[in-house]
Amino acid sequence: MSFPQKPETKKLVYLDHAATTYMDARVQAEMLPFFSDHFANPSGLYAIGRDANGALNDARRKIAEMLHALPDSIIFTSGGTESDNLALFGVARKHAKKGKHIITSAFEHHAVLHSCEALEKEGFEVTYLKPDEHGFITPKQVHEALRDDTILVSIMYANNEVGTVEPIADIGRELLKWRKEHATPYPYFHTDACQAAGALDLDVEKLHVDLMTINGGKIYGPKGVGILYKARNISLQPIMYGGSQESNVRAGTENIAGIVGFAKALELSQESKDMENKRLIELRNYFWDKLQEKIPKIRLNGPSLGDEQMRLPNNLNVSILDVEGEALLLYLDEYGIVCSTGSACTSLSLDPSHVLLAMGLPYEYAHGSLRFTLGHTTTKEDIDYVMTYLPAIVERLREISPVNLQYDPKANTHAQYHQR
Amino acid sequence: MTTQATPKTNSDEAKIRDNQGGTWLYSNTVKEHFFNPRNILKAGEEAQYESYSKGRVGSPACGDEMVLWLKIDPETEKIIDCKWQTFGCGSAIASTSMLSVMLLENGGMTIDAALKIKPQDIMRRLEGLPNRKIHCSVLGDKALQAAINDWFRITGKHDRVITQGAKVIDPILHITDHDIEEVVLEGAKTLEEVQKKLKVGVASPESIPEIEQLIRFYSEKYYGGE
Ligand code: FES
Numbered sequence: 001m002s003f004p005q006k007p008e009t010k011k012l013v014y015l016d017h018a019a020t021t022y023m024d025a026r027v028q029a030e031m032l033p034f035f036s037d038h039f040a041n042p043s044g045l046y047a048i049g050r051d052a053n054g055a056l057n058d059a060r061r062k063i064a065e066m067l068h069a070l071p072d073s074i075i076f077t078s079g080g081t082e083s084d085n086l087a088l089f090g091v092a093r094k095h096a097k098k099g100k101h102i103i104t105s106a107f108e109h110h111a112v113l114h115s116c117e118a119l120e121k122e123g124f125e126v127t128y129l130k131p132d133e134h135g136f137i138t139p140k141q142v143h144e145a146l147r148d149d150t151i152l153v154s155i156m157y158a159n160n161e162v163g164t165v166e167p168i169a170d171i172g173r174e175l176l177k178w179r180k181e182h183a184t185p186y187p188y189f190h191t192d193a194c195q196a197a198g199a200l201d202l203d204v205e206k207l208h209v210d211l212m213t214i215n216g217g218k219i220y221g222p223k224g225v226g227i228l229y230k231a232r233n234i235s236l237q238p239i240m241y242g243g244s245q246e247s248n249v250r251a252g253t254e255n256i257a258g259i260v261g262f263a264k265a266l267e268l269s270q271e272s273k274d275m276e277n278k279r280l281i282e283l284r285n286y287f288w289d290k291l292q293e294k295i296p297k298i299r300l301n302g303p304s305l306g307d308e309q310m311r312l313p314n315n316l317n318v319s320i321l322d323v324e325g326e327a328l329l330l331y332l333d334e335y336g337i338v339c340s341t342g343s344a345c346t347s348l349s350l351d352p353s354h355v356l357l358a359m360g361l362p363y364e365y366a367h368g369s370l371r372f373t374l375g376h377t378t379t380k381e382d383i384d385y386v387m388t389y390l391p392a393i394v395e396r397l398r399e400i401s402p403v404n405l406q407y408d409p410k411a412n413t414h415a416q417y418h419q420r
Numbered sequence: 421m422t423t424q425a426t427p428k429t430n431s432d433e434a435k436i437r438d439n440q441g442g443t444w445l446y447s448n449t450v451k452e453h454f455f456n457p458r459n460i461l462k463a464g465e466e467a468q469y470e471s472y473s474k475g476r477v478g479s480p481a482c483g484d485e486m487v488l489w490l491k492i493d494p495e496t497e498k499i500i501d502c503k504w505q506t507f508g509c510g511s512a513i514a515s516t517s518m519l520s521v522m523l524l525e526n527g528g529m530t531i532d533a534a535l536k537i538k539p540q541d542i543m544r545r546l547e548g549l550p551n552r553k554i555h556c557s558v559l560g561d562k563a564l565q566a567a568i569n570d571w572f573r574i575t576g577k578h579d580r581v582i583t584q585g586a587k588v589i590d591p592i593l594h595i596t597d598h599d600i601e602e603v604v605l606e607g608a609k610t611l612e613e614v615q616k617k618l619k620v621g622v623a624s625p626e627s628i629p630e631i632e633q634l635i636r637f638y639s640e641k642y643y644g645g646e
Contacts (some may be wrong), residue, residue, distance in 0.1 A: 020534070324484065326509040330446075330454065345484065345509035350552075350606050367484075400460045402487040402514065404507035 002397070004388050006335065013382045017193060017200040017218075017314055017340045018160050019376030023261070024220040031222065032415045033342040034257035038043055042254055043243070052256055059263035066270050067212070067229055068203040075228045075246045076259050080194040080215035082239075083228035084111035084154075086250065087211045089202050090236030091152045092119050099149030105129045107358040108156050109192055116154075125393040129155075129245060133360050134303040135164030139174040146178055150187040157196035157212075161342060161355040162302030163315025165200065166191075172208025188234060193297055194218050194226075198269040199277055199308050210234055214266070216258065220376060221265025222367070224256030280313040280374050281305075287316055287372065287383045297321040297407040301356060301369060314374040316341075321405045331393040337386055342369040366404055369376040446510060447547035452512035455619030459522050461489060461503035469503060473574055475566025477559060484556070486516060488563040490523075492571050495525070498528040503545040504563070511549050518545050531568050537561065539642065554642050555605035564646035590627045597634055602636040611635060612615070 002414045014022075034055065042053035057071070064071040077083045096133050104116055107127040129137050137155055146153075153175060160167045164379045170193050186281075190211035193202065198219045204212060208336065211234070215226035230236060242251030269276075285305055291298055294400075301317040303310050320328065325341030332339060342353025344367060351357075352366035359367075372386075444452070444598045461469055471489035478485045484507055491501035506513050519542050523529050539557040543549050549557060565582060572581045586598045595618055603617045611632055 322507065324508050324512075327454075327513060330510045334455065343509070345512075345556075348556075399462045400457055400505050401463060401507040402485050403507040404463065 007186055008065065010080070011336045011385060013201075013337045013385055015337065015372040015374060015382075015386070016379065017378075018163075018312075018371065018373035019340060020217045020223060021059060021198075021305060021375055022377075023222060024265060024268060026268060027221050027265045031261040034368055037128050038256070042256065043245070055260055056254055056256060057390075059259045060371035061409055062263045063266060066266060068205045069229055072234060072247060073230050073232055075230055075250050076262075077226050077228055077250055078224055078230065078255075079217065079226040080109070080192065080213055081111040083213035083226050085111065085115050085213070086228050086236065086239055087213060087230075088115040088152070089239050090249070091188055091190070091211070091234070092122075092233055093283075094237040095151045095186070095188075096124075099151045100124045101127070101141060101147050102188070103127045103129065103145045103148040103150060103153045103155075104130055105155055105358075106133050107135065107159060107161075107355040108154065108162060109194070110194055112154055112156070113354075131164070131359055133320045135159050135355075136170070136303070137164045137166055137361050139167060139170045142171050143174050144176070146175075146187070147361045148182070150347055151264060153187045154190040154192070157191045157200065157207075159355060160195045161353060162317045162359070163195075164303050165196065165308065165310055165312065168207050168209065176208055185233070188231075189281075197266065198314055199273055202270070204231075205216070210219045210418060213303060216262040216265055219257045219269045222233055222258045222261040225255055225262045227262070269318055276376070277308045277313040280378070281307070283378060283380060283383060284314060284316050286380065287386075291318060291390075294387060294392055295320060297405070299365065301359070301361065301365070301388050312376075315384075316371075316372045318370055318376075319361070320368045320370065320394055321364070321407055322401045322403045323330040323368050323394060324401075325369055326369060327397055328368070328393060331397070332386075332390065333404060335389045337348065339373075340371045342366045357358065364403070376407075423539055423558070433471070445550065446514075449518075449545070450511060450514040450549065453517040453546070454510045457513055457517040459503055459524070463505060471503065473564045473567050473571035473631060475568070475570055477562045484512055484559065486512065486559050486563045488516070488520075488560075488567045490567045490571060492531060493528075493577065497531050499523045499531065499534060500528050503535045506559075508559070509553070509556060511546075511553040512559055514546055515542050515557040515560045516563070517541055521545075521566065523564075529565055534564060535568060537564065539621065551643060552607060558605060560640070589630055592599070600634045601638050604635060605642060608641060609635070 038052055038055065039049040040052045042049060042056045060071045060074050063074050077086060100123060102116060102119065102124055104112060104126060120126055129141050131137050155166055155168065155171060157168050172189055175187060179185060182304060182321060188210040191209045192213045194213060194215050195218060197214045210231040212229040213226065217223035236249050238249050238251065242250050245251055245254060278399065288300065299319045301319055305311060309374060325346055326345040327344030329339065329341050339378050342356045344352040352363055354367065356366040356369060470487060472492050473490050474487065476487045482612060486506045487504060489503045490499055493500050502523045504516045504520055506516045508609050522537065523534055525641060539554065539561045542557045542560060569581050572578065582636050589600065599618055600614060603614050606617065608614045612637055614631065
């Protein structure tokens with residue numbers, strides 16, 4: 001196969017929205033005045049301080065409404081990682097007297113997993129639930145892991161690599177039942193909703209969660225700002241000490257511009273999510289059809305391409321056998337196509353993606369995995385552009401590969417889990 | 421949608437971000453060999469290619485694989501042709517490509533000279549590889565050794581076969597100097613890191629001094645200067 005010519009002007013096809021998103025221009029416009037015009041510290045008692053405080057409270061109220069929560073249950077943080085850390089360390093250290101057992105899943109984001117590992121060193125016991133081959137954790141699994149000393153369950157709302165949407169509401173209900181039967185407020189239920197926030201319903205009442213992490217950098221908002229939703233009755237041990245901001249749970253002068261931008265970004269993405277989900281699902285499915293048609297020995301990783309209750313609308317994760325992901329990535333980058341891989345070669349530790357391995361994928365499959373995550377700017381032309389180059393790239397890399405794996409078409413049958 | 425895309429940098433060098441947040445750079449020579457690999461044997465055409473010997477190695481570090489074919493003149497013991505296939509990252513592909521060029525230039529290297537090629541030599545010709553990618557060039561080096569050994573066997577020169585006698589360092593856990601070499605290549609630098617990867621030394625504390633010495637040896641060999 002001769003190699004398709006490079007386009008004259010280099011195009012950028014950004015298909016890594018799960019890594020981070022560009023900022024929506026409307027969010028930026030909302031933020032700008034807060035850098036130099038309304039710069040005051042909201043703790044200041046003078047008029048401009050009160051104005052800043054007003055903006056802070058407006059943002060807090062707006063976000064709370066979207067989550068169906070009370071304004072004082074929103075804690076502003078520096079992003080998803082801090083919110084996850086605050087939820088885990090905050091609950092564990094504060095409630096250690098009630099129990100030292102935590103339940104999570106083996107394929108959480110590292111912000112959760114590495115926090116859990118650190119807590120194990122502090123004497124906590126952690127159960128890591130193994131997802132099934134499509135990435136689902138079931139309420140039954142959680143139930144079976146529950147113990148009298150379980151103080152916290154932390155399960156992500158949607159997985160960042162394969163897009164599996166976890167049955168959070170069902171798990172929440174399971175936990176409510178357990179608490180009632182055992183006449184205890186424990187365990188608390190935390191969910192990392194960073195990936196889900198742009199596509200799914202965030203009503204904490206319906207989800208039955210006590211703690212929820214969201215960040216700005218994945219919803220076309222600013223990076224470096226996020227929230228932890230925390231139900232009113234839960235007390236947390238702070239992880240940083242200083243001023244009395246955020247009800248004494250999170251010290252430090254508030255990042256007003258970021259907070260205002262975050263609120264706007266969340267509002268915009270929640271408003272447009274139904275339409276955008278529909279558009280992205282169509283595009284994503286079109287992409288998968290084309291990939292299957294043009295590239296032999298390709299496998300879909302994660303759940304089947306159903307609706308947004310099953311898999312994030314923008315996520316497509318595939319394994320292309322006999323080729324290595326980093327090499328693919330570098331080739332694609334030459335053509336301005338940006339995506340990510342779970343290959344061992346790209347990781348510092350030379351371990352393949354912990355997510356794909358936790359789902360029971362063999363090493364060879366993780367090696368040739370590519371994750372495409374679509375977003376606001378993605379068009380059908382972008383997908384067609386990818387399809388002019390990707391099959392040729394795969395063919396070239398297969399030509400120089402000594403590996404020739406057996407391919408089982410059954411690998412592409414996918415189970416489903418539907419949230420009630 | 422009123423959104424703006426992020427601007428793209430114009431750098432020629434390939435900047436790659438790993439899935440744990442770090443970045444590294446590939447030199448232009450690495451890129452050149454990666455995008456235009458030399459002396460490859462296309463998959464499916466192996467049967468038509470008559471070589472004298474073949475070496476196949478896998479990297480225990482990241483699970484990648486490499487095959488190298490050699491045609492050697494029995495009179496002069498010069499390598500007159502060389503072909504390869506690699507399943508691996510950009511540096512693995514570029515390293516093998518560069519190795520094949522080195523073997524064939526100036527009318528072909530003698531096998532004695534070829535056996536003296538060190539991973540550092542390949543890396544120098546590539547204008548460097550990032551630390552974490554050194555093990556990829558080691559893979560090419562090992563495939564070459566395996567292919568030459570194969571030739572020694574085929575031609576009955578059994579006395580010249582280079583056996584890398586693995587030395588058992590920890591008798592209880594059966595850990596050899598090779599194991600330590602591998603984890604150093606995977607990035608372990610201290611006794612603690614090596615122990616974590618291998619669980620070595622826990623069973624027999626007497627072996628710790630020797631392990632430490634090997635860590636120094638291999639770190640020096642792969643990361644320290646020439
Ligand atoms: S071959 Fe895997 S990192 Fe280079």
